[in-house]
Every structure is written in structure tokens, then in C-alpha cells.
Amino acid sequence: MQGVGFRPFVYQLARKCNLAGWVRNTGDGVLIEAEGNEDRLQQFLESVQDEAPSLAAITDVRAETISPFGSEGFHIQASISNAGTRPTVPPDVNTCSECLADVLAPDNRRYMYPFTNCTNCGPRFTIIQCIPYDRPNTTMRDFRMCPDCRAEYEDPSDRRFHAQPNACRVCGPRLSLDGRIDARDQETLHKAAELLSEGKILAIKGLGGFHLACDARNTQSVRTLRERKGRAGKPFAVMCADLVEARRICFVDEASESLLTSPEAPVVLMPAKPDTDVSPLVAPGNRCLGVMLPYTPLHHLLLAETPKTLVMTSGNFSEEPIAYRNEEALDRLGHFGDHILLHDRPIHMACDDSVARVFEGQPMVVRRARGYVPRPIPLGMNVPEILACGGDLKNTFCLTKGNLAMLSQHMGDLENAATLRHYVHVLRHLQDFFDARPKIIAHDMHPDYFSTKQALSMDAQAKIPVQHHHAHIVSCMVEHQLSAPVIGVAFDGTGCGTDGCIWGGEFLIADLASFRRAAHLSYLPMPGGEMAIRKPGRMALSYLLQALGPRGEDVGVELMPSLSSAEAYAVRTQIDRGLNTPLTSSMGRLFDAVSALLGICTESTYEGQAAMELEAAAFGPADEVFDYTLSKADDSSIEISVQPMIAAIAELKSRATKEWISGVFHATVADIVTEVCALLRQEHGLNQVVLSGGVFQNILLLQLVLKRLRDQGFEAFHHCQVPCNDGGLSLGQAVVAARRSAI
Ligand code: ZN
Ligand code: ZN
Ligand code: FE
Numbered sequence: 001m002q003g004v005g006f007r008p009f010v011y012q013l014a015r016k017c018n019l020a021g022w023v024r025n026t027g028d029g030v031l032i033e034a035e036g037n038e039d040r041l042q043q044f045l046e047s048v049q050d051e052a053p054s055l056a057a058i059t060d061v062r063a064e065t066i067s068p069f070g071s072e073g074f075h076i077q078a079s080i081s082n083a084g085t086r087p088t089v090p091p092d093v094n095t096c097s098e099c100l101a102d103v104l105a106p107d108n109r110r111y112m113y114p115f116t117n118c119t120n121c122g123p124r125f126t127i128i129q130c131i132p133y134d135r136p137n138t139t140m141r142d143f144r145m146c147p148d149c150r151a152e153y154e155d156p157s158d159r160r161f162h163a164q165p166n167a168c169r170v171c172g173p174r175l176s177l178d179g180r181i182d183a184r185d186q187e188t189l190h191k192a193a194e195l196l197s198e199g200k201i202l203a204i205k206g207l208g209g210f211h212l213a214c215d216a217r218n219t220q221s222v223r224t225l226r227e228r229k230g231r232a233g234k235p236f237a238v239m240c241a242d243l244v245e246a247r248r249i250c251f252v253d254e255a256s257e258s259l260l261t262s263p264e265a266p267v268v269l270m271p272a273k274p275d276t277d278v279s280p281l282v283a284p285g286n287r288c289l290g291v292m293l294p295y296t297p298l299h300h301l302l303l304a305e306t307p308k309t310l311v312m313t314s315g316n317f318s319e320e321p322i323a324y325r326n327e328e329a330l331d332r333l334g335h336f337g338d339h340i341l342l343h344d345r346p347i348h349m350a351c352d353d354s355v356a357r358v359f360e361g362q363p364m365v366v367r368r369a370r371g372y373v374p375r376p377i378p379l380g381m382n383v384p385e386i387l388a389c390g391g392d393l394k395n396t397f398c399l400t401k402g403n404l405a406m407l408s409q410h411m412g413d414l415e416n417a418a419t420l421r422h423y424v425h426v427l428r429h430l431q432d433f434f435d436a437r438p439k440i441i442a443h444d445m446h447p448d449y450f451s452t453k454q455a456l457s458m459d460a461q462a463k464i465p466v467q468h469h470h471a472h473i474v475s476c477m478v479e480h481q482l483s484a485p486v487i488g489v490a491f492d493g494t495g496c497g498t499d500g501c502i503w504g505g506e507f508l509i510a511d512l513a514s515f516r517r518a519a520h521l522s523y524l525p526m527p528g529g530e531m532a533i534r535k536p537g538r539m540a541l542s543y544l545l546q547a548l549g550p551r552g553e554d555v556g557v558e559l560m561p562s563l564s565s566a567e568a569y570a571v572r573t574q575i576d577r578g579l580n581t582p583l584t585s586s587m588g589r590l591f592d593a594v595s596a597l598l599g600i601c602t603e604s605t606y607e608g609q610a611a612m613e614l615e616a617a618a619f620g621p622a623d624e625v626f627d628y629t630l631s632k633a634d635d636s637s638i639e640i641s642v643q644p645m646i647a648a649i650a651e652l653k654s655r656a657t658k659e660w661i662s663g664v665f666h667a668t669v670a671d672i673v674t675e676v677c678a679l680l681r682q683e684h685g686l687n688q689v690v691l692s693g694g695v696f697q698n699i700l701l702l703q704l705v706l707k708r709l710r711d712q713g714f715e716a717f718h719h720c721q722v723p724c725n726d727g728g729l730s731l732g733q734a735v736v737a738a739r740r741s742a743i
Contacts, residue, residue, distance in 0.1 A: 004055035004090055005119030006030060007076050008161045010048065014074040015157075017044045024077035029060075035068050053120060055093060055263055059378075076156050089128055089433050091371050092207050092351070094265035094295040096121035098159060103297045109148065112186050114298035115173045115345060119163045121263070122296075125374055126208045126349050127165060131433060135164045139346040146171035165345075173345035175298070185301075192341045193305035201225050203315050203329055203337030207296055208351030208370045208409075209322035210315030210329050212336055213239075215307040219279040222311060226281065228336045230318040234606035235283035237267040237290040237353065239312040241303040246291050249276045249309060255358040262363075264371030265295040266354035282311060285601070285613040290355060295371075298343070314352055319413045321422040324350035349429060350422070351409045359699065364720050366697065368396065368727060369409040374433060376404035377721060377731065380481040384741060387427075387460075388442040388733035389451040391468065391495075391726040393607060395419070397427060397451075398730035399436045400738065405478070405731055406434055407722065414450040423454070442466050442737035444729070446496035464737040468495025468729070469506045470515045472692035475732030476724070477512065480717045482688065485511045487518070487680050489673055489705075492693035492725070493533070493588030493607070502526065504586030504693070505640070507676050509684055513739035518684075519630075519638035519676045521590065525581035527571045536592035536610040537563045537602040541571050543593045547646040555650050562602040587669070587695050590642060594665050597649055598658040608694065615698045620663025622704055625671045630679070638679060640672055670704035674712055681714070689716045694725035 010023040010032055019036035034044060045063055052058055099118050102110045110116045117123065127139045135141060145153060149168050152160035160166045167173060174181050175188045182188045196202055199221045201214045212229065214221040216238045226232060240246040243257060250270040252260070259268050272278070272289040283289055292312070294300040303310065314322040315333050323329050324347040329340060355367035365372065381403060388398040395411040408426055412419045431437070443455035445465045455463060472495075473488030488508040497503035498517070505521030525542055526532040532539050537560050544552030544559075553572045557565050575581055588611060595601045595610035600617055604610050626645035633639045645668055649661055677689050689709055696702050702718060709716040722728035 005053045005159075005161075006056045008119060008156055008158075009051075009053050009056075011074060011076050011156045013044060013047055013051070017041075017047075019044055020071040020074055022071075022075045022077045033066075033071075034074075035071050055090070055120065076161075089131060089133060089374050090124040091264070091373055091375050092124050092126055093121045093263045094261075094371070095297055095300065099297065100300060103300065110168055112189070112301060113169045113172070114175055114185055114189070114296070114301055115165075115167050115343070116297045117163060117165050117167070118159045119161060120159065122163065122165050123207055123345075124165075126347050126351050126370075127345070128433075129348050133164060138164055139348050140165045140167070143167055143172055143345075173343050176342045176344070178339050179342075188341070189301050190305060192339070193302060195339050196306040196310065200338040201228070201336065203333040203340045204298075204302070204312075205326070205329065205342050205347075206299070207347075208349070208353075209324040209347060210333055211312045212315050212333070213310045213312050216282055216309040216311045217277045217279060217307060219281055222279045222281040225311065225313070225336075229313070229316075231313075232605040233284050233609060235286050235288075235290060236311045236313045237292060237355070238278070238282060238309050239292050239294060239299060239303065241306075241308040242293065245308040246270075246293065249273055249278050250289050250291055253358065255361050255363070259356055259358060259363050260291070260293050262371075264354060264356075265292060266356040266365070266371060267292045269355065269357040269366065278309060285609070285616060287616045288357075292353060302341075312353075319416050320418045321412055321416075322350050322352050349409075349426065354410075357699070359702070359718075359720075362720055364718075366723055366725075367394070367410045368407060368721075368723060373409040374406050374430065376406045377478070379403050379405055379478060379735065381483075383735065383738035384440055385436050385438040386440045386442060386734045386737050386741075387431075387436070387438040387455075387458075388466075388730040388737060389444070389455040390730035390733070391444050392446075392449045392451055394723070394725050394727040395423065395451060396727050396730050397423070398734045399430060399434050399438065400734050401434060401436055405734055406430065407731055410727055414454075420450055420454075440464065440737055440741050442730075442733040444468055444471070444496065444733070445498070462741060464740055466733040466736045467498060467515070468492075469497075469503055469508060469693065470510055471729045471732035471736060472724075473508055473510045473515070473690050473732065474512055474735050475722055475728040476690045476692040476717060476719050477510075478731055478735050479719060479721050480690075482690065482717065483512055484688070485509055485684070485686060486688040486690045486717075487677050487684070487686050488515065488690045488692065489677070490693040491587035491691075491695035493586055493695075494584075497585075502582055502584040502586060504584060504588055504695075505590065506585065507638070507680060509680065509686070510690075511739075512735055517637055518680055519640060521585040521587060522639045522641045523583040523585055524589070525575045525578075526584045526589065527574045527581050529580050529582055532589070533592070534604055535602065536596035536604055537567075538571055539589045539593040540596035540602075541568055542575060543590075543597075543642075543646045544650060545572060545575060547643040548650065559597060559650060559653055560599060560602055562599075587693070590669075591695065591698075593646075594649065594662070597646075598653070598661055600658060600662075608697070611695065611698060614662050615666070615700050617659050618662035618666050618700055619659035620661075622663070622667050622707075624664050625668040626664060628668065628672060630675065638676060640676065642668075642672075666698075666700050666704055669701060670708050673705050674708040674714075677709065677714060678712060687713070687715055689714050691716065691718045692724050692728070696724045
């Protein structure tokens with residue numbers, strides 16, 4: 001991968017070992033010719049692997065002996081541009097400790113300079129306009145390096161050798177506050193910090209786009225931000241000045257600490273400490289907080305003066321794509337922010353913050369964007385060039401080439417027209433990066449998805465529809481390089497099934513090319529379709545009517561005070577007459593229903609809210625479970641009925657706490673998974689279970705399921721590198737299409 005400082009590292013190592021020769025990039029990797037004493041050569045070969053810069057992921061080293069030429073000195077040769085066989089565009093990298101030290105040292109010429117970077121850190125993906133990755137092909141092209149910067153750039157022993165975005169106060173990008181540039185960045189930063197301390201909302205241009213920022217302790221500011229952004233309850237991420245501050249507001253374990261400070265520097269979800277001064281409006285109804293640390297010098301310098309925890313949310317309205325152009329920010333964000341902190345280094349590719357968490361000591365990516373994209377994912381097999389268009393929510397798309405898959409950054413929800421335009425723009429750009437001209441296009445089976453329509457509008461030799469939950473399972477199989485048939489457990493909110501119903505509580509016997517639906521939650525009407533997703537109370541009522549008969553209507557009104565009897569009546573009539581009541585086997589909707597039944601969330605303002613709040617409420621025994629029944633359907637698949645559980649919850653509600661009921665509910669779902677998997681193991685002789693779908697973002701559920709499966713001797717797999725939600729869908733689609741087209 002270019003731009004990670006590998007060649008200068010080799011150069012310095014060769015000099016240290018007293019070797020002659022050269023190093024250069026080729027399309028296939030790095031080629032080194034080294035000549036010298038045998039011991040030194042051996043030492044060099046070992047050190048190349050052991051001491052390589054942390055960003056350089058070495059996959060393979062091959063060495064062969066050639067006759068000495070009697071070369072003198074060691075040189076870095078120009079890249080050979082037969083590149084194109086492999087993606088060579090690096091992701092953006094968190095500010096390294098050396099650059100941070102430069103910025104904080106009063107005697108350094110980059111003291112307080114917010115755009116300091118080097119070969120080991122700084123902007124990459126977001127500023128590269130085309131490959132190869134050289135300065136004229138980046139948005140730094142209009143900044144002419146001053147003699148000092150130029151000297152660093154040309155000196156192979158310098159940390160800034162060939163650092164394409166290299167810059168300093170004399171020659172590089174400048175800050176401006178509300179359009180005013182001060183010769184001293186310090187002054188601008190100081191003023192911006194003052195405004196934030198006063199409770200103002202600032203639009204701040206960062207690496208991959210604009211953030212809207214305010215003091216996270218100031219409830220009034222956070223409330224204003226929510227109103228202006230049109231975001232009622234969805235949690236905001238925060239940026240903490242340093243680890244000390246992160247530890248003050250969250251429980252930070254060792255693995256989360258390394259994730260926070262990693263080159264990717266994602267937002268890390270961690271358990272929030274109780275009774276801190278962080279406003280309850282930052283992440284209402286949630287036990288976790290999403291925290292990131294400063295990842296550019298600008299953030300470091302700003303946070304050094306502001307309140308130590310700032311809300312930092314994408315600069316956009318509701319679910320629109322993140323704003324990244326200056327004009328756009330002045331035009332649109334002017335309404336959101338009281339002030340705008342800008343700079344004049346253009347962002348070419350917008351890229352949101354990534355979100356991750358630690359699970360069982362390992363990082364688990366929830367939203368894959370800045371820091372991770374466009375690093376390819378190894379497939380462990382060769383596939384044709386394919387474009388997989390993804391789903392409509394949390395969209396990403398995927399391009400494959402050779403044995404690699406490149407997943408786009410998180411795009412957002414395509415039902416938004418602006419996001420759809422952005423999608424087309426990014427698609428063109430990444431096809432160029434990857435030099436991909438795919439002849440095969442994979443898409444979701446849902447005919448009305450925007451991503452499907454997009455796929456159908458493009459030119460291709462073959463267009464391959466892939467069932468939603470099959471794509472989920474395969475995306476997780478690919479992560480673990482599994483290809484033999486597995487038991488796939490796909491739990492999510494919505495996905496189009498092969499029978500035209502809305503699936504989402506599915507057990508599949510799946511391999512990479514095909515699947516059979518082996519078990520599922522029994523069907524239930526969704527009164528009002530989409531409306532039932534926004535109003536979980538409707539799902540609860542549907543479940544009550546199924547479990548208790550007509551009596552369910554009165555029980556529902558009694559249990560859920562927010563549900564008016566008029567609405568309950570309307571829902572029952574709707575179900576009785578079959579008006580706009582699609583059938584669903586969705587596990588997400590079951591979580592919604594239970595959340596509403598317990599009075600936790602009856603109206604959902606963002607996707608997954610009811611389920612998240614239900615998880616946050618759970619507190620109770622993991623060994624007690626509610627009753628449920630399993631039966632064989634006509635097609636010999638297993639049908640799971642939770643009617644006994646719904647009846648039990650309705651009956652218990654007045655006597656047990658919602659925390660306890662939620663705890664037992666989670667345990668019951670885990671019990672269902674294990675029970676059904678055990679039956680399928682008997683029938684099919686399969687012992688590997690793959691867990692995917694957005695419901696598994698629920699960490700409590702994931703823990704309970706894994707524990708039970710392992711106790712019963714199953715080998716269970718879950719997502720780490722790729723989101724379990726629809727953000728991972730395109731990877732699965734691509735591989736299914738690859739396998740199908742090979743048959
Ligand atoms: Zn650096
Ligand atoms: Zn300079
Ligand atoms: Fe899904």
C-alpha cells in the first residue's frame with residue numbers, strides 16, 4: 001500500500017545494515033534489491049518484517065539470491081506505474097505521536113499548525129483525486145511547498161519523505177473562522193474554543209467532512225443541536241480531549257484504549273459511567289457512549305482549549321450525506337451552526353467517522369468508513385470483477401478484483417435523494433481507484449430498493465439478485481473464510497424473502513452460492529407496513545392479537561398507555577381486513593414489540609431505537625426463559641412461535657419489572673437460537689453456526705447466544721471487520737454472485 005512510509009523505512013534500514021541497492025513500488029508490492037555482507041542481508045531480511053511501520057500490512061515476503069552488481073549506495077526509485085492490479089490507495093490515518101509532539105513544541109516550526117502530517121499519518125483517501133498517489137493528484141496540488149517542506153519531502157531520511165500532504169504554516173492550508181483568516185492559527189483556535197465554551201454550536205471542517213460540535217455538558221446546546229439537525233433521539237458521538245477525559249466519562253478497558261488510539265481512530269462504543277456531567281441528551285436511553293479521540297492536529301489543538309468533551313456529529317440534516325464542500329457548508333450548515341470553522345484544503349471524498357466497539361477483547365466494526373476504507377478485504381479466493389450494490393439502509397457497495405474486495409465507506413440511507421446522488425459519485429470514483437469495470441452486478445432481491453433500481457439501470461453482462469439474509473450470512477462467512485455449508489442465523493429488521501414476505505428471523509442452511517430456509521419465526525401481520533416500524537406499539541398489538549385473540553386489543557390498550565383505543569381499534573380492523581398488513585418473520589420487529597409492551601419505546605425516531613433501549617433496560621437472570629414452541633411447517637422448515645412468551649409477558653407485566661422481563665426475553669431468544677441450531681445439527685450434520693444481521697448489534701444477545709452455542713459444542717462465528725447490519729450486505733452479495741456466475 002502506498003503512503004505508509006514503507007520505502008523510507010527500507011531505505012533507512014538498508015543504510016543501517018550497510019547495504020547497497022534500491023527499493024521501489026510496483027503494482028504487485030515492493031521490490032528491493034540489496035547487496036552486501038551475508039549476515040547483514042539476513043539481519044535486513046528479518047528486520048524488514050519485524051520492524052515494518054505499523055501501517056504496512058505485510059502479507060508475504062519472498063527472497064531470492066542474485067549475483068552482486070557491485071552497486072554503491074542505497075536509493076529509492078520512482079514507482080513503476082503498472083499499478084492497477086491492486087488497490088494502492090491508503091485510508092486516512094490518525095495523527096502520529098511524533099507529529100503531535102511537533103505541534104506541541106514551541107520551538108518547532110510547526111508549533112500549533114493544525115495541518116501537520118507525515119508519511120505515517122494524515123489525510124489520504126479523502127484528498128486523493130486519482131491514482132497514483134502523488135501530490136498533483138491530491139487536493140494539495142494548489143499548495144506549493146516552501147523550501148523547508150520541499151527539503152523534507154525530498155530527503156529519504158526524513159519522516160516527511162514523499163509525504164504527499166506535507167505542509168507548514170508558510171505554504172499549507174489555513175484556518176478561518178466565519179470567513180476571517182487570522183495570520184495566527186492560535187488566535188482562530190482560541191476564538192473557536194471560546195465560542196464552544198459559551199455554548200455555541202460550531203460547524204467544523206475535519207478530515208472527511210464537517211462536524212457539528214458543541215459542549216457535551218451543555219444540555220441547552222445539545223437540545224438546540226438536536227432540533228436544528230432534525231434528530232430527536234439517535235445518540236451523538238463525542239470527542240474527548242484525551243484518554244484521561246475518556247476514562248472520566250466511560251469505562252475504558254485496555255482493548256478499547258488501543259482502538260481509540262489506533263491509526264483508524266474510530267468512534268468507540270463504551271459503557272458510560274453513571275452520574276457524569278455529560279448531558280443526558282447526548283445518548284438518551286443508552287448505556288453506552290460513542291467516544292473518539294482527536295485524530296487531526298486541528299482537533300488536538302481545539303480540544304486543548306475547549307470543554308474536554310464535545311459532541312461531534314456529522315454535519316448534515318438528519319440522514320443526508322455528510323457535508324464536505326466549503327460552499328455547501330456555508331450554504332447549508334449556516335442554519336445549523338452558529339459559527340463555521342473552515343480550512344482551505346478541499347476534501348475530495350467525503351467519509352464519515354467509523355464506529356467500532358470491543359467484543360471479547362477484539363475490535364468489532366459497526367460502521368466502516370474513515371480509517372478503514374478503502375483498505376481491501378481478502379477473500380481467500382479469486383473472483384471475477386463484480387459490483388455489488390448493497391441494500392438501502394446503511395448502504396455500502398462492494399467492488400471485487402482478484403482475491404480482494406473493496407467495500408465503500410458507509411453511505412447512509414439511499415431513500416434520501418442526496419445520498420443516492422452521493423452514491424453514484426462515490427461509485428464512479430472508486431471504480432477508477434480500483435480500475436474496475438465489472439461485468440457482473442449483484443443486487444438485493446427487493447425490486448423497490450433504490451440500490452436495486454440503480455443496479456438495473458447500469459450496463460452489465462449479468463445481473464444477479466441475491467436474497468438479503470443469504471447475503472448477510474455470506475458476508476460473515478467471507479470474514480472467516482468459510483466455504484462449506486453452515487447453519488446461518490440471520491436476525492434483522494427487514495429483508496425481502498423468496499416468498500415475497502418480509503423475512504428477518506431466519507435460520508438458513510447456506511453455502512456461498514445457495515441456501516435453504518431451514519427455520520424462521522412464524523409470520524405475523526405488520527399493521528400499516530412501514531408505519532409499524534415507526535410505531536412499535538402496533539407490532540406489540542399485532543403480537544397480542546395473535547397470542548390472545550380479540551382480547552389482545554383491550555390488553556394492549558391497558559398495557560401501553562401511549563396507544564389510544566382509537567388506534568388500537570384501527571390496527572385490529574386493519575389486521576382483520578388484511579389492509580396494508582404485509583406478513584413478517586422479522587426478529588427486529590419482535591424486539592420492537594417487546595420494547596413497546598414493556599412501555600420502553602412505543603415510537604421509534606431512528607432505526608433500531610426500540611431494540612437498543614430494550615437491550616439497555618435488560619437486567620436479570622440469563623438462565624430463566626419464557627416458553628415458545630417449535631413446529632414443522634409444510635415445507636419441512638421449522639416454525640418458531642413466540643405466542644406463549646407474548647402471553648406470559650402480558651400477564652407478568654404488572655408483577656415483574658421491565659428490566660427483569662427484558663433480561664428473560666434476551667435469554668429466551670438465545671435459547672431459541674441454540675435449540676433450533678441443535679435440531680438442524682441433528683438433521684444436517686453441521687456444527688458451524690454463523691451469526692449475522694443487524695439484531696446482533698445487540699451485545700447482550702450476542703453474548704448469550706455465543707455462550708449457549710459454545711456450551712453445546714458449536715463452533716460459532718460473528719462479525720468483526722464488517723458490520724453485521726446492512727453495511728456488510730454488499731460483501732456477501734459480491735461473493736454469492738461470484739459463486740453463482742462460476743457455476
Ligand atoms: Zn505524523
Ligand atoms: Zn511549508
Ligand atoms: Fe438486513
